[in-house]
Amino acid sequence: MQEALISSIKIALISLKIEAPEKITIERPTDMLHGDFSTNISLVLTKQLKLNPVNLALQIVETLKLQNIAGIEKIEVAGPGFINFYQTANTIKGGIAEILSNENFGKSIRNVGKKFAFEYTDPNPFKQFHIGHLMANTIGESLSRLGEYTGAEVKRFCYQGDVGRHVALALWGLRFMDKPFPVEDASLGDKVEFFGQAYAKGAQRFGKLETIAKAPESSESEKEEFASVEVEVREMNKKIYDRSDAEVNEIYDKGREWSLEQFEELYKILDTKFDRYFFESQMSTPGLEIVRANTAPKGLKLFRESDGAVIFPGEEYTDRNGIPLHTRVFITRDSLPTYDGKEIGFAKEKYAVYQYDKGITVSGNEQNDYFKVILKLTELLFPEIGIKAEHVSHGMLRLPTGKMSSRTGEVVTGESLLNDMRQMALERMKDREMSSDDKKVVADQVGVAAIKYAVLRQSSGKDIIFDAEKSLSFEGDSGPYLQYSAVRAKSLLEKAGVVGIQASTEIDWTPELEAGTLLWPGGKLERLLVRFPEVAARAESEHSPHHVANYLMELAGEFNSFYSSTQIVSKDDKFAPYKVALVSAFVRVITGGLWLLGIQVPKKM
RNA sequence: GCACCUAUGGUGAAAUGGAUAUCACAACGGUCUUCGGAACCGUUAUUCUAGGUUCGAAUCCUGGUAGGUGCACCA
Numbered sequence: 001m002q003e004a005l006i007s008s009i010k011i012a013l014i015s016l017k018i019e020a021p022e023k024i025t026i027e028r029p030t031d032m033l034h035g036d037f038s039t040n041i042s043l044v045l046t047k048q049l050k051l052n053p054v055n056l057a058l059q060i061v062e063t064l065k066l067q068n069i070a071g072i073e074k075i076e077v078a079g080p081g082f083i084n085f086y087q088t089a090n091t092i093k094g095g096i097a098e099i100l101s102n103e104n105f106g107k108s109i110r111n112v113g114k115k116f117a118f119e120y121t122d123p124n125p126f127k128q129f130h131i132g133h134l135m136a137n138t139i140g141e142s143l144s145r146l147g148e149y150t151g152a153e154v155k156r157f158c159y160q161g162d163v164g165r166h167v168a169l170a171l172w173g174l175r176f177m178d179k180p181f182p183v184e185d186a187s188l189g190d191k192v193e194f195f196g197q198a199y200a201k202g203a204q205r206f207g208k209l210e211t212i213a214k215a216p217e218s219s220e221s222e223k224e225e226f227a228s229v230e231v232e233v234r235e236m237n238k239k240i241y242d243r244s245d246a247e248v249n250e251i252y253d254k255g256r257e258w259s260l261e262q263f264e265e266l267y268k269i270l271d272t273k274f275d276r277y278f279f280e281s282q283m284s285t286p287g288l289e290i291v292r293a294n295t296a297p298k299g300l301k302l303f304r305e306s307d308g309a310v311i312f313p314g315e316e317y318t319d320r321n322g323i324p325l326h327t328r329v330f331i332t333r334d335s336l337p338t339y340d341g342k343e344i345g346f347a348k349e350k351y352a353v354y355q356y357d358k359g360i361t362v363s364g365n366e367q368n369d370y371f372k373v374i375l376k377l378t379e380l381l382f383p384e385i386g387i388k389a390e391h392v393s394h395g396m397l398r399l400p401t402g403k404m405s406s407r408t409g410e411v412v413t414g415e416s417l418l419n420d421m422r423q424m425a426l427e428r429m430k431d432r433e434m435s436s437d438d439k440k441v442v443a444d445q446v447g448v449a450a451i452k453y454a455v456l457r458q459s460s461g462k463d464i465i466f467d468a469e470k471s472l473s474f475e476g477d478s479g480p481y482l483q484y485s486a487v488r489a490k491s492l493l494e495k496a497g498v499v500g501i502q503a504s505t506e507i508d509w510t511p512e513l514e515a516g517t518l519l520w521p522g523g524k525l526e527r528l529l530v531r532f533p534e535v536a537a538r539a540e541s542e543h544s545p546h547h548v549a550n551y552l553m554e555l556a557g558e559f560n561s562f563y564s565s566t567q568i569v570s571k572d573d574k575f576a577p578y579k580v581a582l583v584s585a586f587v588r589v590i591t592g593g594l595w596l597l598g599i600q601v602p603k604k605m
Numbered sequence: 606g607c608a609c610c611u612a613u614g615g616u617g618a619a620a621u622g623g624a625u626a627u628c629a630c631a632a633c634g635g636u637c638u639u640c641g642g643a644a645c646c647g648u649u650a651u652u653c654u655a656g657g658u659u660c661g662a663a664u665c666c667u668g669g670u671a672g673g674u675g676c677a678c679c680a
Contacts, residue, residue: 079624309678327676339680369675474643477629484643564645
C-alpha cells in the first residue's frame with residue numbers, strides 16, 4: 001500500500017511539474033483520526049519552492065484524486081500541510097478477513113535467510129540468580145522471538161561464569177558456614193542456598209578485611225591478615241582453574257551442578273530454552289591465546305604489558321561514535337585471564353559454532369563502557385565478527401524498599417520474586433472453579449506475565465521501577481490485563497461455537513459499506529488489528545519489544561471497550577458473524593503479540 | 606577528576622524531527638455485572654533550565670542544574 005501511495009505521489013508531482021525528492025515518506029499518523037496513512041511531502045517541498053504548504057498540498061491532492069487510487073476512499077489536507085489518506089471500509093474489512101485466514105498473521109519474511117544469535121541471562125553458578133538475570137532473560141527471549149517472527153534463523157546462547165573470583169570466594173567462604181554441607185537428597189533449593197550463603201559470607205569477610213587493611217589508619221597486623229587471606233583466595237582461584245586439588249574439585253563440581261539445575265527450573269517457568277551453553281572455564285585457553293598472540297611486540301600489538309599484567313590501552317582508541325575508551329586488564333599478573341580476557345575468547349568461540357549475521361549480547365547498562373571496549377577489540381581482532389556484533393543493555397529493576405521478599409535487605413532473587421507473583425495470582429483465583437493443579441499452572445503463567453510485561457513495556461536501557469503494589473494489583477497496564485482480555489475473548493468464541501455463529505466478514509453490508517463505516521466507530525479496532533505485522537517488524541528492527549507491549553495494550557483497551565459496549569453473541573443480530581470475526585482476529589493477534597513478549601495465554605484465569 | 610546515560614501530569618511510562626503530547630496508576634464521579642467486573646465510561650493534571658538550529662523540537666546542538674553508572678589486575 002505504501003509503495004502504491006508513493007508512486008501515486010510521484011505521478012502527481014510530475015503532473016505539477018515539481019521535481020520529486022529522493023525520499024518520500026509515508027507514515028502512520030499517531031492519531032488514527034488523521035487517517036490510515038499520511039505524508040509530509042508538501043511540508044518538505046515547501047522551503048525550496050517557496051510556496052504555502054497548505055496550497056501545495058491542496059494541489060497535490062487534486063491530482064491524486066484524479067488517479068483513483070485503489071483502496072483509498074478519502075484524501076485530505078490537514079494541519080500545517082499534511083496529506084492524509086483514508087482507506088475504504090472494504091479494504092479494512094479485507095484486512096480482517098486476511099487475519100482470519102492466515103494462521104501466521106503478523107509474521108514477515110524480512111529476515112529470511114539470516115542467522116541471528118542472542119546471548120542473554122548469563123547467570124553465574126554459585127551465585128544467586130537475581131532479578132537482573134530475570135530482566136536480561138525476558139528481553140533476550142523477546143528479541144529472539146522477534147527474530148524468529150521475522151523469518152530469521154535464531155540461536156539462543158547462555159554464557160555462565162563457572163570460574164573466577166566469585167567462585168573462589170564461595171568455596172573459601174565454606175569454612176565460615178555453621179550449617180553442615182547439604183546431604184544428597186536435600187532439596188535443590190537448600191543446596192543452592194547453601195552455596196549462596198557461603199559466597200555471601202566469603203565475600204563479606206573478604207570485603208571487610210580489605211576495607212580495614214586499605215584504610216589509612218590500618219595497623220601492620222591488619223594488613224598482614226588481609227594479605228594472608230588474599231593469598232588463600234588466590235590459591236583457591238588457581239586450584240579451581242587448574243583442577244589440581246581433588247577435594248576442591250568434588251565440592252566445586254557439586255555446587256556447579258546444583259546451580260545449573262536450579263537455573264534450568266527457572267528457565268522452564270520462564271518459558272525459555274537455550275540452544276547452547278558456554279562456560280567461562282572453557283574460554284580461558286582461547287582467550288589467553290588470542291591476547292598473548294597480540295601482545296606487543298607480537299601480532300597486532302593491541303595489548304601490552306604493564307605492572308606485570310597485560311592490558312589493552314583503551315585511551316588510545318575510540319568507539320564507533322568517536323568516543324574514547326578506557327584501559328582494561330586482560331591477563332592478571334598471576335597469568336590468569338580476567339573476565340575481559342575470557343570474553344575475547346568467547347567472541348571467537350561463539351562465532352565459530354554459529355556464523356551469525358547479527359550477534360546480540362544482552363546485559364545490564366552498567367556494562368555499557370565495558371562492552372564498547374570489547375566490541376572495539378572484536379572489530380580489530382576479527383573484523384568479520386566485529387561488524388556483526390551488537391550490545392543491547394537494560395537498566396536495573398528497582399524495588400520499593402522494604403517490600404517484597406528481600407528479607408535480608410540484600411539482593412532479591414529471581415525465584416523469590418517469581419514466587420511472590422505466583423502467590424498473588426493464586427490468591428486472586430481462589431474463588432475460581434478450577435482444580436488446584438490447573439490453578440498452579442495458571443498462577444505460573446500469570447506471575448511470569450506480570451514480571452515480563454513490567455520489563456518489556458518500556459524501552460530498554462533505562463531503570464525500571466517495579467512497584468510491587470501496582471504490578472501485583474494486575475490492573476490496567478499489565479501483563480495479566482492482556483492475558484485476561486485474551487482469555488475472555490476466547491471464551492466468547494467458545495460461546496459463539498455453541499450457539500452456532502460462524503465468524504465471517506461477508507454479511508449483508510450494503511448500507512454500512514456505502515456509508516463508508518464499519519461496525520466500530522472509526523473502525524479503530526479493525527485498523528489496530530491490521531497493523532500488527534508492521535508493529536512486530538518495527539520492534540524487531542529497533543530491538544524494542546516495548547513497541548509490541550504498547551500496541552497490545554492499546555489493542556486490548558479497544559477490544560474491551562468494544563466488548564462492553566455491545567452484545568457480541570446474539571442469534572438475531574445480522575452483525576453477529578462479523579463481531580465474532582473481530583473477536584477471532586483479536587485472539588489471533590493478541591496471542592501472537594503475547595508470544596513475542598514471551599507471555600502465554602492461559603486457558604482460563 | 607574524566608567519560609557515558611537519564612530528566613515528560615501527584616506516580617510509572619509512550620511518542621520514525623510533525624498535527625490538539627498519548628497511556629496506565631492514584632484522586633474524584635459514574636456503569637451494577639444474566640457474552641467472564643482481573644472489565645467499561647467520564648473529570649482534573651505533564652515535556653528540568655537558558656539559549657540555538659528548523660517551515661516545525663519532548664526529540665537535534667551548546668551551556669547550566671539534578672540524578673544514575675563506569676573508569677588495572679572483580680564478574
